[in-house]
Amino acid sequence: MLRRRQVFAAIALIAGAATLWAASRMVWATLTVTDDLSPVQAMDVHGSDWSPWLMPLALVLLAAIAAGAALRGWALRAVAILVALCGVLAASPAVSLLIGGDNDSYAAKAIDLSPRFRLLLVSTNDWASVVVLVAAALAVLGGVLLLRVANGDRMSSKYESPAARRAELEKKTFREYRERQREQSSDPESSAPESERLLWDALDTGVDPTDEERERTDGA
Numbered sequence: 001m002l003r004r005r006q007v008f009a010a011i012a013l014i015a016g017a018a019t020l021w022a023a024s025r026m027v028w029a030t031l032t033v034t035d036d037l038s039p040v041q042a043m044d045v046h047g048s049d050w051s052p053w054l055m056p057l058a059l060v061l062l063a064a065i066a067a068g069a070a071l072r073g074w075a076l077r078a079v080a081i082l083v084a085l086c087g088v089l090a091a092s093p094a095v096s097l098l099i100g101g102d103n104d105s106y107a108a109k110a111i112d113l114s115p116r117f118r119l120l121l122v123s124t125n126d127w128a129s130v131v132v133l134v135a136a137a138l139a140v141l142g143g144v145l146l147l148r149v150a151n152g153d154r155m156s157s158k159y160e161s162p163a164a165r166r167a168e169l170e171k172k173t174f175r176e177y178r179e180r181q182r183e184q185s186s187d188p189e190s191s192a193p194e195s196e197r198l199l200w201d202a203l204d205t206g207v208d209p210t211d212e213e214r215e216r217t218d219g220a
């Protein structure tokens with residue numbers, strides 16, 4: 001399950017980064033300007049002009065994929081929260097484009113429009129906002145999935161299955177028993193098969209035979 005969430009998180013982050021890159025290449029607004037000496041001109045404002053941090057945010061999402069594979073615990077949770085915040089940050093320019101406001105002056109500043117030009121009209125592209133909002137949603141989704149992976153690792157390490165606990169107990173029991181046999185006997189291999197059979201019988205009944213062995217040794 002954790003592996004599946006990690007894969008889904010990587011897919012969401014890759015899709016979010018690709019969508020941010022596409023948004024940075026899109027035309028967000030078109031300015032119609034004139035300098036009263038030449039014909040009317042149209043100037044495009046791309047996403048990278050309107051929102052210069054779109055590409056850096058895309059790189060952060062890609063870096064989070066590697067971090068998700070390498071980090072665990074609190075470090076992975078910090079990365080997940082950072083990714084979600086990047087998604088919220090990416091959505092802010094799209095919201096400003098949709099709700100309007102002072103888009104005319106902002107678009108002119110985004111492309112450093114020369115003072116000799118007089119701004120006649122600004123046409124915005126609402127689809128650019130939609131693309132950015134999709135990218136923001138994918139980033140937030142990727143962050144949530146990474147957070148669930150981090151929390152899942154903590155829960156899985158805290159609650160092991162009975163089979164896993166039994167396997168660990170068996171390894172520990174046989175390791176400790178062999179160590180004590182080597183300490184107490186110069187030829188431990190002679191009774192090894194019988195001793196191992198007794199160990200298995202004890203484990204099947206839920207008893208740790210090394211506890212009794214340890215008590216006898218301590219009492220001696």
